[in-house]
Amino acid sequence: MSADRINLLRTKVFDKSKWMQLPRDVVIGHDVIEQIPAVCEDLALGDSVLIVSGSRTRDVAGKRVEALLAGSYDVATFAASVGDPLETIRKAEAAAAEAGFVIGVGGGRVIDTAKIASYNADRHFISVPTAASHDGIASSRASVPTAEGNVSLAAEPPIAVVADTAIIASAPHRLLASGCADIMANCTAILDWELSHRLRGEPISEYALTLSRMTAEILFQNADLIKPHSEESAWIVTKALVSSGVAMSIAGSSRPGSGGEHKFSHALERLAPGKGLHGEKCGIGAIITMYLHGGDWEGIRSSLQKIGAPTTPAEIGVDDETAVAALLAARTIRPERFTILDMGLTEESARDLVKMLYRE
Numbered sequence: 001m002s003a004d005r006i007n008l009l010r011t012k013v014f015d016k017s018k019w020m021q022l023p024r025d026v027v028i029g030h031d032v033i034e035q036i037p038a039v040c041e042d043l044a045l046g047d048s049v050l051i052v053s054g055s056r057t058r059d060v061a062g063k064r065v066e067a068l069l070a071g072s073y074d075v076a077t078f079a080a081s082v083g084d085p086l087e088t089i090r091k092a093e094a095a096a097a098e099a100g101f102v103i104g105v106g107g108g109r110v111i112d113t114a115k116i117a118s119y120n121a122d123r124h125f126i127s128v129p130t131a132a133s134h135d136g137i138a139s140s141r142a143s144v145p146t147a148e149g150n151v152s153l154a155a156e157p158p159i160a161v162v163a164d165t166a167i168i169a170s171a172p173h174r175l176l177a178s179g180c181a182d183i184m185a186n187c188t189a190i191l192d193w194e195l196s197h198r199l200r201g202e203p204i205s206e207y208a209l210t211l212s213r214m215t216a217e218i219l220f221q222n223a224d225l226i227k228p229h230s231e232e233s234a235w236i237v238t239k240a241l242v243s244s245g246v247a248m249s250i251a252g253s254s255r256p257g258s259g260g261e262h263k264f265s266h267a268l269e270r271l272a273p274g275k276g277l278h279g280e281k282c283g284i285g286a287i288i289t290m291y292l293h294g295g296d297w298e299g300i301r302s303s304l305q306k307i308g309a310p311t312t313p314a315e316i317g318v319d320d321e322t323a324v325a326a327l328l329a330a331r332t333i334r335p336e337r338f339t340i341l342d343m344g345l346t347e348e349s350a351r352d353l354v355k356m357l358y359r360e
């Protein structure tokens with residue numbers, strides 16, 4: 001082969017690069033919250049720490065983390081209040097800038113606040129989920145509600161995840177079921193991604209896609225094992241959430257875990273704020289988007305029912321008309337993310353779908 005040809009091939013082969021940020025320590029299991037001092041020592045992140053938690057989650061686990069670290073670190077706390085998320089993030093960022101590293105102890109909102117604040121303040125971040133309710137536990141993305149709908153922001157990937165299954169199993173079952181639904185929704189998210197790849201040439205990551213699909217499939221297979229307040233269930237779901245977060249980190253975007261069903265969920269959050277948990281809305285949305293993809297939508301519905309997640313808008317206090325409006329508004333949220341809901345859905349067809357697929 002001529003030197004010119006080799007150089008051409010080199011250029012072609014080596015002009016691609018990717019930066020994947022993954023957690024270094026992932027500690028999951030019974031009472032592992034007690035391992036936090038060892039994790040912090042192992043990572044040698046500094047002498048001072050900011051612990052971010054919410055009003056409930058501070059009592060659930062935040063205070064325990066504060067006590068565990070108080071002897072060895074200068075500990076500051078930040079209460080991630082429920083209010084304007086961007087304002088809360090700004091305040092958390094200022095507090096993070098004063099600390100050596102940040103620990104987020106809570107549900108999805110708290111973890112996202114801590115990981116964005118860490119990213120903006122250029123601090124390492126440790127993720128301590130108190131509930132297996134969302135797949136942002138281990139990812140480098142954050143999903144933040146704004147007036148225009150949720151935005152997906154780059155965030156600090158956790159350098160460590162410490163997920164205590166005893167704490168997670170004690171959380172309200174609704175949170176665990178919501179996390180299951182968030183993962184089950186991966187199966188429609190990847191169908192949307194493949195559709196966009198075939199139709200519009202959107203780049204796809206086979207590894208991220210396969211990991212995301214496999215994670216959802218494992219959960220569908222284990223749906224019978226998911227029971228309230230069982231530590232085994234917490235273990236199964238938490239591992240799946242970490243795996244799903246890794247898929248997003250590999251992709252460098254939330255695409256492997258967020259398609260039309262998520263845009264429907266974000267639209268609902270805007271139209272009916274506070275109704276339903278994130279994963280619950282995604283699961284409900286996945287029933288419709290799977291139907292539109294021609295897949296096993298009844299399988300999704302029965303798996304959601306098995307784990308105790310809602311399958312109709314009515315179950316989360318949303319009326320049919322609002323669900324129709326959310327289906328139609330979904331395409332206006334993050335419009336660059338092409339999904340099956342961009343394929344000609346009309347008001348009439350949305351109404352028919354809601355009537356047919358969300359029968360009690």
Ligand SMILES: NC(=O)C1=CN([C@@H]2O[C@H](COP(=O)(O)OP(=O)(O)OC[C@H]3O[C@@H](n4cnc5c(N)ncnc54)[C@H](OP(=O)(O)O)[C@@H]3O)[C@@H](O)[C@H]2O)C=CC1
Pocket residue numbers: 053054055056057058060106107108109110112130131133134135136137139141142143144145150167168170171172175178182254277278279
């Ligand atoms: N980064 C990503 O990729 C993703 C991000 N998300 C984001 O995550 C958020 C949704 O997360 P989700 O966890 O569903 O909702 P929240 O974080 O709002 O948590 C729901 C409620 O559960 C409480 N809670 C959490 N853990 C426990 C526990 N162990 N015992 C009792 N109560 C508990 C919280 O308390 P407290 O008041 O203390 O917070 C809160 O009141 C959304 O903002 C969504 O956009 C969702 C999916 C993926």
Ligand SMILES: O=C(CO)COP(=O)(O)O
Pocket residue numbers: 135136142143144150151152182254255257258262263
């Ligand atoms: O929720 C997510 C994955 O489960 C990601 O959220 P976005 O839809 O905001 O990207």
Ligand SMILES: [Zn+2]
Pocket residue numbers: 134135182257258262278279282
């Ligand atoms: Zn989600």
